[in-house]
Amino acid sequence: MSILNYITWNVDPEIFSFGFLSVRWYGLFFALAFVFGQIIISKIYVAEGRTEGDVDLLTLYMIIGTVVGARLGHTLFYDPDYYLSNPLEILMIWKGGLASHGATIGILLALWMFSRKYKFDYMWVLDRIVIVVALGGFFIRMGNLMNSEIFGKPTDLPWGFIFERSMQYSHVPRHPTQLYEGLVALLLFVLLYWLWKKYKSALPRGLLFGIFVTVLFTSRLLIEFLKENQEAFEDELILNMGQLLSIPLILAGLFILFRVWQKPTSVLPGGRLTAANSKK
Structure with missing residues (x-):
């Protein structure tokens, strides 16, 4: 007989509020994803001969790509x-609605x-950035x-x-799929970082990115079978939207x-382009 029958989950999403200012756990974890990500990617870049200035520029592009991509992904994939019909609400990110597949595209x-702008080898950049994106995925799922x-x-x-704050589904034990996906992302981070630490510039071009995309979205495809659909239209589909969007990424x-x-x-040390590559 099991010691546990279920776990009651009744955490307040809001850490504290002061007047109009409200600090929520999701926002904190979202910020931590970028803070720890910048620390780790700085270590990687410096170890391979790049500067922290490169990391600052990279972080700016990452933040814009993540937020814009995640928001547009939600609006276009799940409720277009x-x-x-209400285009101004696309800008209202504080109301919720971010899609991980949209973030990936962004x-x-x-x-x-x-x-292209700063003359890096694109795949070299992807191979390094997926290390911290995997860690970021863990933080985001903890926010969820x-x-x-x-x-x-x-x-x-x-x-x-038992998610007591979700009144529609309260009092019924459910799969904590946020934890499932979060643990996959955390283990993937450990694997990718270990491979980089061991081999660094000797890594074949595209290996880390290929592992990341294949493992993350295969797990997403499988875990979606345990999830409640996010939108009503998905009830009529054999595979839900998250699964359909995962398939091309797995194949890639x-x-x-x-x-x-x-x-x-x-790739040349530090992800530098050769003269031939820079013309492409």
């Missing part, structure tokens, strides 16, 4: 009719612009947990959570890993 585009959102279907497993990751295995290539 409403937001196209980051990829922002880093492509960064690499504190918000009692994005949880799973009913379960009789002893670690099922597998293709990159196949290319790495078939013909591994290296």
Whole structure:
């Protein structure tokens, strides 16, 4: 017989408020993702001959790409009719609504612009940035947990959570899918950072990015089977929106890993472009 039958979860999403100022756990974890991310990526860049000035520019591009991509991803993938009819609400991020697939697309585009402008090898940048993106994914899912959102279907497993603040689903133990996804992201961070620490510039170009995309979105595809759908229209789909958006990313990751295995290539120290590459 199990010692635990379920875990009651009744955390206030708000840490404290003072007048009009409100500090929430989600916002804190979102900020921590960038703070720890900048510390780690600074260490990586300096170890490979880049400057902290490069990191400051990279962080700026990352923040813009993440926030804009995540918000547009939510509005276009999950509720386009409403937001196209109420375009000003797209700007109201404080009301909630960020999509990880949109953030992924936003980051990829922002880093492509960064690499092109400042003469970095694009894949070198991606190979390093996914280390901290994996850690950021852990923090974001912890924020979702504190918000009692994005949880799973009913379960009789002893670690099922009763999310008392979600009135529609209270009193029924459910899969804590925020924890599942958060732990995958944390383990992925440990793996990627260990590989970089051990091999650094000897890593084949694209290896870390290929591992990240394949593992993260395969886990997302599988964990989605345990989740409640976020929008009503998903109830009519064989696979929900999160799964449909994960499939092309998984295929892209597998293709990159196949290319790495078939013909591994290296990059100049510090991700610098060769003369030939800089013309592309």
